[in-house]
C-alpha cells in the first residue's frame with residue numbers, strides 16, 4: 523500500500539491491529555504490518571511514487587513473495603459538490619490529467635500523440651466491493667503534478683474529465699509501477715480540501731486522515747481476499 527507521506531501511511535496502519543516491522547529496501551522503507559499489508563511512504567508526486575513502488579515490487583518479487591495487489595492511498599482534493607470534505611473515493615479510473623501537450627486548440631493527452639497510456643482501470647469487481655465496504659464514492663481520480671489553485675483550472679479539469687471526483691498527485695505513478703509488474707491496482711482517497719481556489723485554511727487534513735483510518739478498517743476484509751503476497755508465505 524503506497525501513500526505519499528508518513529502521516530498518511532500511519533493513518534492507514536492504524537486500521538490494522540498487528541505490530542509493524544520496518545525493512546529498508548534499496549529505494550524505499552517498507553513497513554510490514556504483521557497479519558496485514560506492507561505500507562510505503564512512497565513520496566509526493568507521480569515520479570517518486572512510481573520509483574518507490576517499483577522498488578518495493580521488485581524487491582518482493584526477487585524475494586519470491588510477489589505482491590498480488592498495489593493500493594495507492596492518501597488524502598486528495600475533492601471536486602465540489604461531488605466529493606465533499608471527509609468523503610472517501612475509490613477510483614474506477616486513475617487518470618494522468620496533465621500528461622500530454624498543450625496546443626492552440628487545447629490539451630492533448632499523450633495517447634493522442636501516439637504514446638503510452640493516461641488511464642489505468644482497477645478491477646471493476648474490486649472497486650465495487652471496496653466502495654460498498656467503505657461506503658465510498660466511485661469515479662475518476664486524477665493525478666496531477668501541480669495542485670489545482672483556481673476555479674478556472676478546476677472547471678477545465680472537470681470539463682475534460684466529467685467523471686472526476688478527486689485529484690491527487692501519486693495514483694497514476696503507483697499504477698504505472700503496478701502495471702509494469704502485471705499487478706492490479708486500486709486507489710483510495712480521503713478528501714481533505716476542495717479542488718479550486720487555493721485556500722490553506724480550508725484544508726481538513728486531520729479529518730481526512732481519520733476517514734482514511736476508518737475506511738481502511740472497513741476495507742481490510744476486501745483487500746485480504748485479493749492479497750496473494752502473504753499467501754505465498756503460508
Ligand SMILES: O=C(O)c1cccc(C(=O)CC[C@H]2O[C@@H](n3cnc4c(=O)[nH]cnc43)[C@H](O)[C@@H]2O)c1
Pocket residue numbers: 526527566567596597598599600666668669670671689690691692714715716717720721722
Ligand atoms: O498549497 C496548497 O494550496 C495545497 C492545497 C492542497 C494540497 C496541497 C498539497 O501540497 C498536498 C499534496 C499531497 O496531498 C495530496 N493532495 C491533497 N489535496 C490535493 C489537491 O487538492 N490536489 C492535489 N493533490 C492533493 C497529494 O496527493 C499530495 O500527496 C497544497
